[in-house]
Amino acid sequence: MSATKRTASARSPTNLTSRVSVFNSQVTLFEAADDPDDTPRRSKRAKKEVKREDSILEDVEDLEYTPSASTPTPRKRKAAVKSEPKQKKAASKSSPAKRAATSESPKKAKPIPQVLSTPHPEPPNWRETYNTIKEMRARFIAPVDTMGCQRAQLEETEPRNKRYSTLVALQLSSSTKDEVMHAAVIKLRKALGGSITIEGMIAADEEVIHEAIKTVGYHNKKHGYLKNAAIMLRDKFDSDVPDTVDKLCALPGVGPKMAFLTLQVAWNITDGIGVDVHVHRITNLLGWHKPPTKSPEQTRLNLQSWLPKELYADINHMMVGFGQVICVPASPRCDECALSKKRLCPSARVVDGKNRKAIVYLETKESPPEVEIALEEAEEETYMPKS
Structure with missing residues (x-):
């Protein structure tokens, strides 16, 4: 048997019939037999995908139906799965006082570092x-x-x-x-x-x-x-x-x-x-x-x-x-x-402050000159009224 025939026969399903070509005796033709179900053949990849989907559906169904009395019911398992996040949510909403009372004592905090192993040098200016x-x-x-x-x-x-x-x-x-x-x-x-x-x-x-x-x-x-x-x-x-x-x-x-x-x-x-x-x-x-x-x-x-x-x-x-x-x-x-x-900031940039909100500075009051006060006091001391 030729390689073509072996490959064809190896891949041929049971619903195919074979016959020799009338034009060439070395060629074998395959024809589909009548299928009562009339269903097309699925590929292996399609079968795997269907199997995977079926397994998922089975998992979901296992949560709904009871397999036996000796094991926990799937319905109860589903309830447990659903209740877990609710319990966590309820715990998160509980008051800090209750959480502090029920939680374990916190671990001892590490000391806050105060010095560097190698001091940073003083920056210039x-x-x-x-x-x-x-x-x-x-x-x-x-x-x-x-x-x-x-x-x-x-x-x-x-x-x-x-x-x-x-x-x-x-x-x-x-x-x-x-x-x-x-x-x-x-x-x-x-x-x-x-x-x-x-x-x-x-x-x-x-x-x-x-x-x-x-x-x-x-x-x-x-x-x-x-x-x-x-x-x-x-x-x-x-x-x-x-x-x-x-x-x-x-x-x-x-x-x-x-x-x-x-x-x-x-x-x-x-x-x-x-x-x-x-x-x-x-x-x-x-x-x-x-x-x-x-x-x-x-x-x-x-x-x-x-x-x-x-x-x-x-x-x-x-x-x-x-x-x-x-x-x-x-x-x-x-x-x-x-x-x-003063050019002391290396990150300074040119900024137009015309349309910016004005900065309110504190007013500085100038003190009166001390010299003038001293002169006034001297004049008052030397003033003598006429008799």
């Missing part, structure tokens, strides 16, 4: 740059001056509440403008009965807290952080704000920036620099980091390795206000910046 920014900051009022985290404690009378309201304001401040954060603190204080206290935060309903702070960034997480942090402060820190950065960072929603600023404002302790997005961004624009830092924590460690410690307490407030008014992120006011005029 940093002192002149720093003093120039400080002089500019003295000439205008920024949002951080009137609505920053340090303002939250002014409405409280008890020292513990002053410290706690400062911490709460900083917890709300991340990814939020000072104006929005300040308004949320006022609304939260009103919702808690006129004072921001640890006891009031624990007793308040979670929805009440959420409603008060819903304008701040990440409010869906922060209201839980506030609740859980208050519970931890009560249980582990005698209902007061701790006075070390490591203990503060163990609280939910508290990072190094918040911890260092809390120590500075609440306890008058300066252990490090509170580096936020403004300090991180502006110091990189000034070229103070070689290579540029990629995170606020890298920026903090670099700055702490060369900046004098007596400036730790001032740099955050100074840079934040400078970044809110002059060195704004979207379109910096290089036309109003003294660093640009």
Whole structure:
């Protein structure tokens, strides 16, 4: 038999008939026999796809029908599968107090690093740059001056509440403008009965807290952080704000920036620099980091390795206000910046400020000349009335 015949016969199904061609005796022709079902032959690939679909359908059907009494019913298994996400969803909606009571104790937080193994060198002309920014900051009022985290404690009378309201304001401040954060603190204080206290935060309903702070960034997480942090402060820190950065960072929603600023404002302790997005961004624009830092924590460690410690307490407030008014992120006011005029900023650019909103500077009052006052006093002393 020829190769053609062998291949044909090997592939020929049972419903084909063969006959020799009348034109050529070496050629065999195949014809389809009458099929009562009249169904076309399916390819192996089609059979596999159908088998796969059937298996999927069988899996679905197994969830609906009971195979035997000895094994769990598929219907029950389906109910268990469906109820699992509901249980997770219900757990996520449970109050922070219940989650804190049922969850395991958190792992001990790693100590916050304070020094670099290799200190970063001092950038050139940093002192002149720093003093120039400080002089500019003295000439205008920024949002951080009137609505920053340090303002939250002014409405409280008890020292513990002053410290706690400062911490709460900083917890709300991340990814939020000072104006929005300040308004949320006022609304939260009103919702808690006129004072921001640890006891009031624990007793308040979670929805009440959420409603008060819903304008701040990440409010869906922060209201839980506030609740859980208050519970931890009560249980582990005698209902007061701790006075070390490591203990503060163990609280939910508290990072190094918040911890260092809390120590500075609440306890008058300066252990490090509170580096936020403004300090991180502006110091990189000034070229103070070689290579540029990629995170606020890298920026903090670099700055702490060369900046004098007596400036730790001032740099955050100074840079934040400078970044809110002059060195704004979207379109910096290089036309109003003294660093640009003195060529101290490598990132300065030419800016047309004609159509920009004018910056309101504080008026400086000149004191009267001392010489004139001295002359007037001398004349009064030598004056003698006639008899």
